[in-house]
Amino acid sequence: MKMSRALIPTLREDPKDAEVISHKLLVRAGFIRKVAAGIYTMLPLGLRTVGKLMALVREEMERAGAIEIQMPLVQPKELWTSSGRWELYGKELLRLKDRKDQEFCLAPTHEEVVTELIKNEVRSYRQLPLILYQIHTKFRDEIRPRFGLMRAREFLMKDAYSFDVSEACSMQAYQTMYSAYERIFRRIGLKFEVVEADTGTIGGSLSHEFQVLAPTGEDKIARCNGCKKAWNAELAPVAKPRFVMPGSPLPKEKVKTGDAATIEEVAVVLGLQPEQILKSLLIQTERGPYLAVVRGDRILSLPKFKRSLGLVEAELAQDLTGLPEGQIGPIGQAWPVVADYSVAGVQNGVAGANEPGYHWVNVNYALDFEAQTLADLTLAQEGDCCGVCQEPLSLSRGIEVGQVFCLGTKYSKPMEAVFLDADGNKKPTVMGCYGIGIGRTVAATVEQCHDDQGIRWPVSLAPFAVHLVLLDTRQSELVSLADSLYSALLAQGVDVLYDDREERPGVKFHDADLIGLPLRLTIGKKYKEKGLVEIKARDASFMEDMPPEDASKRIHAFLSQQGMANG
RNA sequence: CGGGGCGUAGCGCAGCCUGGUAGCGCACCUGCCUUGGGAGCAGGAGGCCGGAGGUUCGAAUCCUCUCGCCCCGACCA
Numbered sequence: 001m002k003m004s005r006a007l008i009p010t011l012r013e014d015p016k017d018a019e020v021i022s023h024k025l026l027v028r029a030g031f032i033r034k035v036a037a038g039i040y041t042m043l044p045l046g047l048r049t050v051g052k053l054m055a056l057v058r059e060e061m062e063r064a065g066a067i068e069i070q071m072p073l074v075q076p077k078e079l080w081t082s083s084g085r086w087e088l089y090g091k092e093l094l095r096l097k098d099r100k101d102q103e104f105c106l107a108p109t110h111e112e113v114v115t116e117l118i119k120n121e122v123r124s125y126r127q128l129p130l131i132l133y134q135i136h137t138k139f140r141d142e143i144r145p146r147f148g149l150m151r152a153r154e155f156l157m158k159d160a161y162s163f164d165v166s167e168a169c170s171m172q173a174y175q176t177m178y179s180a181y182e183r184i185f186r187r188i189g190l191k192f193e194v195v196e197a198d199t200g201t202i203g204g205s206l207s208h209e210f211q212v213l214a215p216t217g218e219d220k221i222a223r224c225n226g227c228k229k230a231w232n233a234e235l236a237p238v239a240k241p242r243f244v245m246p247g248s249p250l251p252k253e254k255v256k257t258g259d260a261a262t263i264e265e266v267a268v269v270l271g272l273q274p275e276q277i278l279k280s281l282l283i284q285t286e287r288g289p290y291l292a293v294v295r296g297d298r299i300l301s302l303p304k305f306k307r308s309l310g311l312v313e314a315e316l317a318q319d320l321t322g323l324p325e326g327q328i329g330p331i332g333q334a335w336p337v338v339a340d341y342s343v344a345g346v347q348n349g350v351a352g353a354n355e356p357g358y359h360w361v362n363v364n365y366a367l368d369f370e371a372q373t374l375a376d377l378t379l380a381q382e383g384d385c386c387g388v389c390q391e392p393l394s395l396s397r398g399i400e401v402g403q404v405f406c407l408g409t410k411y412s413k414p415m416e417a418v419f420l421d422a423d424g425n426k427k428p429t430v431m432g433c434y435g436i437g438i439g440r441t442v443a444a445t446v447e448q449c450h451d452d453q454g455i456r457w458p459v460s461l462a463p464f465a466v467h468l469v470l471l472d473t474r475q476s477e478l479v480s481l482a483d484s485l486y487s488a489l490l491a492q493g494v495d496v497l498y499d500d501r502e503e504r505p506g507v508k509f510h511d512a513d514l515i516g517l518p519l520r521l522t523i524g525k526k527y528k529e530k531g532l533v534e535i536k537a538r539d540a541s542f543m544e545d546m547p548p549e550d551a552s553k554r555i556h557a558f559l560s561q562q563g564m565a566n567g
Numbered sequence: 568c569g570g571g572g573c574g575u576a577g578c579g580c581a582g583c584c585u586g587g588u589a590g591c592g593c594a595c596c597u598g599c600c601u602u603g604g605g606a607g608c609a610g611g612a613g614g615c616c617g618g619a620g621g622u623u624c625g626a627a628u629c630c631u632c633u634c635g636c637c638c639c640g641a642c643c644a
Contacts, residue, residue: 328644
């Protein structure tokens with residue numbers, strides 16, 4: 001591609017609305033442009049990068065035995081009522097009506113359509129197993145789209161769905177996809193971690209997330225070096241605190257705390273540490289409200305809460321008590337109380353008095369109140385130990401680029417996607433689903449691969465392998481050399497971006513660094529003076545001058561070596 | 568959805584408090600000059616100051632409403 005005829009609008013300054021590095025660089029280097037909040041146009045470089053990733057993903061999907069299809073973005077309401085998710089999905093599901101007032105939604109995911117397809121087309125166990133996949137647009141009306149491609153509303157996703165005759169077979173499909181995902185992210189060249197995860201709105205029994213390690217990641221992950229396991233921090237088992245606070249239990253006493261509502265305010269008013277305050281949260285569930293109690297310095301994990309009570313739905317409830325904020329508590333509470341292990345270790349703590357303006361002090365677990373369930377309910381945090389082996393957990397941040405789920409019969413049962421087994425019995429198919437965020441993976445790659453000057457694409461995703469930079473377009477000798485190198489490389493199947501613009505050298509070098517192709521082939525005065533061209537790796541691993549006829553050999557050597565490193 | 572911030576030329580910003588002919592840098596166009604790290608000189612073009620209403624002789628500036636964008640927010644019950 002010749003830059004003089006392409007649309008590669010690079011920017012000298014960071015765009016105002018970008019916060020994270022990948023967003024800034026993808027805009028500045030001319031890969032994407034925003035159309036609306038969370039909605040982007042892919043410019044030529046962005047589209048080529050996405051194309052590289054899609055090709056790689058397709059290759060691994062095919063290798064894993066998955067078959068490509070394409071399902072619609074716009075889907076009828078009935079399909080979503082049949083799975084029960086029309087009501088359940090909430091505002092993220094963008095709903096619309098056609099001219100006949102028929103209701104539709106923009107697909108945030110495709111379980112319904114694919115299950116319906118299998119219901120209609122698969123009758124016999126002989127047609128299974130099956131793994132179908134697509135790479136297609138999804139739409140989720142996020143509360144807060146942000147960070148460019150990282151959390152967009154409209155985005156590309158590779159989603160795959162497996163259909164099997166039994167749990168055991170489904171587990172095999174899960175393993176196959178899990179391995180394919182490992183290969184994909186390894187081939188891209190990313191540092192990532194696979195963590196056990198919650199199943200969220202998708203549902204199901206077992207799930208792993210593929211997390212690209214980056215300080216800007218929105219997810220917290222916890223790894224235990226004892227067990228060699230990793231979890232999303234909201235699921236990581238946390239050991240019971242070993243210490244007990246000093247002193248002996250005192251009789252509880254009601255004190256006036258006025259407007260103090262937050263943990264911090266209450267702590268200040270009473271001159272105590274947050275650890276001594278019991279945080280009570282009212283949780284609405286499908287079995288009615290529960291009062292969850294955790295120590296004031298800890299954060300409740302809703303996934304853990306759901307798991308420990310065997311619940312499907314749980315969200316923070318507002319305004320069920322009519323009490324001002326922060327003044328609810330477990331003592332004399334009508335709702336069932338569920339407490340984190342940390343609560344039992346709090347000696348002479350503080351709890352809301354269920355009465356405006358008052359808190360109880362000297363509250364002690366077992367003496368003053370008791371929980372129906374005592375469990376591990378909080379988000380793992382720095383300093384925690386593993387609940388399985390008691391070794392310390394190490395926390396880091398990740399960008400969730402892929403997730404795999406065992407779905408069981410969550411969709412096939414209600415939607416009656418059944419087959420006949422060898423004995424002629426009707427059985428629901430056992431399903432799994434597997435997603436990779438395409439745009440998010442591109443963004444995550446930039447988060448990991450950049451320097452002060454710009455992006456440093458790995459060969460695997462680079463929109464072009466080589467940036468051919470012609471420094472002086474007025475010297476016909478240089479132009480004809482660059483032109484012939486361009487044609488020669490193209491003929492050898494090398495992707496080349498040719499900077500043939502009438503710009504000064506400084507501009508071209510800066511743009512080349514910003515765009516970040518793996519190799520730069522520079523034609524300039526060194527050729528006039530010594531008959532040499534320059535090859536430089538963007539990652540600064542080498543820079544060499546050589547006669548032009550050696551260039552393509554060197555380029556091929558570099559590319560195949562990189563390919564092997566990650567292949 | 569709650570809290571905060573910002574909308575002025577393609578991009579990044581100043582001007583607003585204290586109303587009086589709309590500015591700067593980069594980019595863009597023309598010419599000269601320059602070509603291995605975002606050159607220089609000269610000339611030029613480009614704005615319903617997000618939108619609507621109001622106050623005023625007069626509004627980018629003050630007031631009201633609205634739309635868009637960005638940041639923080641489970642909680643601290």
